Amino acid sequence: MVYKFRVILDTEEDIFRDIAILDEDTLEDLHNAIVNAFGFDGLEIASFYTCDDEWTQDEEIPLFDTGDTPGEQKTMADYILGSTLDEENNKIIYVYDFLNMWTFFVELAAIEEPEAGIAYPDLLFSHGEMPANAPDMAFGADGAEDDLYGEFDDDYDEEDLDMFDDDYNVGGREFDDQNWN
Template identity: 45%
Template sequence: MIYKIRVILDTKDEVFRDIEIRDKQTLFTLYKGIMSAFSLQGEELASFYISDEAWSQGKEIPLENMDESNEDETMADFHIHEVLPEVGARLIFVYDYLNMWTFSVEVVSIEDKKAVLNYPLTVYRYGAMPLKAPKRNMEILNLDEEESMDGNEDDDAAFDDLEIDSEMDMDDY
């Protein structure tokens, strides 16, 4: 089976690539295909995340195992057909945790055709790849606000009601 996967860069301009890959190849192979299709250097850490129809970020599948126990699975441990079992299945791909290149990955077709070339293969390119990663709109917490982070204003009052032992001699510590 040959999967056609659309990989869309999360940016204001439309930039995407269609990549064909065999069902028995791994996510690591898809990672290499994305690196090639978008002309990324491939020298930074990256992860795929299982996603749903709303593009919610689920389980992480990293490029490399960062756990010393070597029990975590990596991209090389998952075949395409396992993670993307049907048309419409989605992943989120993040490359370079410092610059946060973020891509939406979706299966657009699965065809039972003979493999004719070496896969992965970029079969369609649309849009120019920006030189820099698109800026992320990160939500920043304002710690100066009256309200606590969970919305319960009584938490601060509980600290104000604590009695402090004024007779405590700090030299004893």
């Protein structure tokens, strides 16, 4: 069978590639197809992440074994597409180059019979130009962390700092500068 994926760059602009690949190929083969489809050099590390229908990231599937014991951690080469993704579990997240964090949403769009004379993987469709740099990712609680910073603001100026002297009284215990490391 042929798996047809839509691979969407996580950016405001519509930038995606449609890729057809055999169900007996591995996630590493899909990684290579994505790298080629988007014009990367393939020299950076990458990982797939399982996810739910809302794209909530779950288990990492790395390109290379990064575990403490060699051979203990499964890699992309160990996951056959037909055993990993299907009509119900049809989404996976792909991250390429962990310094720049190129992030893609990969969705299985169709499962079809292979076409005679087609070499797989096959780039079916390309839409949008790749930006020169990876899109900025907003990590955190959607701006809510900005509200927290104001909570600790103080209005002390140089004159107010005079109220602090060299000796400190905390909880009834005296501390002076010589007790501080």
